[in-house]
Amino acid sequence: MTGAPIVRLGARILSSGLDYLDWLSGDAFIKPNAHVGEPVGIGIVGCGFVADFYAASLASHPELAIKAAFDLDRSRAERLIARTGGTVCADLDQLLGDPAVSIIVNLTNPTSHAQVTRAALEAGKHVYSEKPLALDLGEASALVDLAKARGVLLGCAPCTALGDTAQAVHKAIKRGDIGTPRLVYAELDDGPIHKMQPWEWASPQGTPWPWQDELKTGCTLEHAGYHLSWMVMMFGPIVTVSGFSRLVAPDKTLPEGDKLNLGSDFSVGCLTFSSGVTARLTCSTVAPHDHRFRVIGDEGEIFTDACWNMDAPVWLRRFSTLGLRAETYPVVQRIGLLRRLFGLDGRLSDMRPRPPWRGRFRRHHIDYALGIADLARAMQTGRQPALSGENALHVTAALLAIDRAGSGAEVIPSPTVQGPAS
Numbered sequence: 001m002t003g004a005p006i007v008r009l010g011a012r013i014l015s016s017g018l019d020y021l022d023w024l025s026g027d028a029f030i031k032p033n034a035h036v037g038e039p040v041g042i043g044i045v046g047c048g049f050v051a052d053f054y055a056a057s058l059a060s061h062p063e064l065a066i067k068a069a070f071d072l073d074r075s076r077a078e079r080l081i082a083r084t085g086g087t088v089c090a091d092l093d094q095l096l097g098d099p100a101v102s103i104i105v106n107l108t109n110p111t112s113h114a115q116v117t118r119a120a121l122e123a124g125k126h127v128y129s130e131k132p133l134a135l136d137l138g139e140a141s142a143l144v145d146l147a148k149a150r151g152v153l154l155g156c157a158p159c160t161a162l163g164d165t166a167q168a169v170h171k172a173i174k175r176g177d178i179g180t181p182r183l184v185y186a187e188l189d190d191g192p193i194h195k196m197q198p199w200e201w202a203s204p205q206g207t208p209w210p211w212q213d214e215l216k217t218g219c220t221l222e223h224a225g226y227h228l229s230w231m232v233m234m235f236g237p238i239v240t241v242s243g244f245s246r247l248v249a250p251d252k253t254l255p256e257g258d259k260l261n262l263g264s265d266f267s268v269g270c271l272t273f274s275s276g277v278t279a280r281l282t283c284s285t286v287a288p289h290d291h292r293f294r295v296i297g298d299e300g301e302i303f304t305d306a307c308w309n310m311d312a313p314v315w316l317r318r319f320s321t322l323g324l325r326a327e328t329y330p331v332v333q334r335i336g337l338l339r340r341l342f343g344l345d346g347r348l349s350d351m352r353p354r355p356p357w358r359g360r361f362r363r364h365h366i367d368y369a370l371g372i373a374d375l376a377r378a379m380q381t382g383r384q385p386a387l388s389g390e391n392a393l394h395v396t397a398a399l400l401a402i403d404r405a406g407s408g409a410e411v412i413p414s415p416t417v418q419g420p421a422s
């Protein structure tokens with residue numbers, strides 16, 4: 001009993017230490033890129049949690065400028081525009097009618113994505129949408145067709161495939177560092193967030209994290225697109241997908257637990273790609289945090305452990321008979337010195353990003369404006385954006401297939417197999 005206050009004090013000190021790491025990583029110190037010429041006008045629809053991060057990223061892209069914003073909650077649009085400059089719009093029509101706005105950035109909740117994107121395309125605006133493109137495949141496909149029919153561009157998040165880490169992995173594979181790639185193991189375990197008091201999380205500007213919406217949408221629709229878009233970039237179109245998806249912890253203790261219609265909190269997808277590569281992707285909001293992306297080839301494996309950090313280190317392990325045999329011994333696996341001696345952890349790839357020293361402390365680091373900047377260049381040069389609507393439709397088809405797969409066929413009950421002992 002007497003130890004409890006000391007334990008609580010220790011936990012508080014450790015927690016403040018983690019906050020200090022956030023400060024030390026210094027995302028607030030992003031330097032603007034040099035740019036000459038008139039910036040492309042952006043209109044933001046949906047000024048919630050993620051809009052604060054978009055606004056921070058856009059500040060380091062002088063080729064883009066927020067001109068107007070609209071949110072169903074006007075106070076949110078006012079807060080955003082107070083920081084960025086521009087017009088607070090009374091409704092979506094006012095924003096879509098603003099001639100200073102060329103690209104609509106759709107940062108609404110997933111249930112509003114299709115409706116807002118459709119209105120913007122119909123108004124003749126280019127659109128960059130947060131993921132998923134839509135919650136229904138027919139709707140997603142109709143949006144791609146509409147963009148084509150109107151002669152405007154449609155792009156979709158996530159943009160992490162354009163970041164230095166994903167590009168480094170891709171280049172190393174193309175250079176042949178791991179021989180022929182065969183298999184991908186990708187994890188997007190976000191930790192049991194219901195045990196991490198997500199109702200207290202907020203952006204640096206104080207906008208609360210929409211934990212109810214995230215848990216209702218479910219881990220697959222929210223997160224599978226990150227790794228899937230890397231895989232499509234590296235290995236080509238998806239040929240087959242088989243999925244499994246389930247709400248494994250329906251009894252989460254939540255402040256509004258009773259009223260929430262929770263989405264799946266665990267899923268696995270197995271996929272094959274046109275290049276012949278096979279992948280297993282796991283998402284959850286139950287298992288402890290794990291954001292690894294591993295590509296295994298004939299000669300070795302290349303991996304990174306932080307897919308939400310655009311300049312996370314990239315590691316290359318070349319296989320050797322001795323190393324492959326050594327790792328079958330648990331004692332070698334457990335002792336860091338032995339792991340290094342047998343080369344089990346690999347070495348840093350020469351392709352890896354080299355962030356400034358502050359960057360090494362980062363947990364997450366995404367330049368959210370990268371996809372919009374590419375779409376703006378695509379507008380000016382008459383090409384499709386790298387994160388095109390077609391690509392997003394393809395990824396959406398796979399993630400909907402995994403999310404809707406359910407939990408498999410029932411097994412015939414056996415009278416002789418016992419339940420767990422009580």
Ligand SMILES: NC(=O)c1ccc[n+]([C@@H]2O[C@H](COP(=O)([O-])OP(=O)(O)OC[C@H]3O[C@@H](n4cnc5c(N)ncnc54)[C@H](O)[C@@H]3O)[C@@H](O)[C@H]2O)c1
Nearest residue numbers: 046047048049050051071072073107108109110112130210
């Ligand atoms: N939260 C994150 O960490 C995160 C990270 C990356 C991407 N995203 C994605 O970004 C999107 C937004 O997420 P968020 O965290 O900012 O959610 P949020 O709930 O904090 O903000 C969404 C905002 O959109 C507004 N909105 C909803 N429908 C609207 C409509 N029809 N017209 C105008 N405004 C409308 C809401 O009032 C709200 O202010 C989601 O698609 C999410 O998947 C979220």
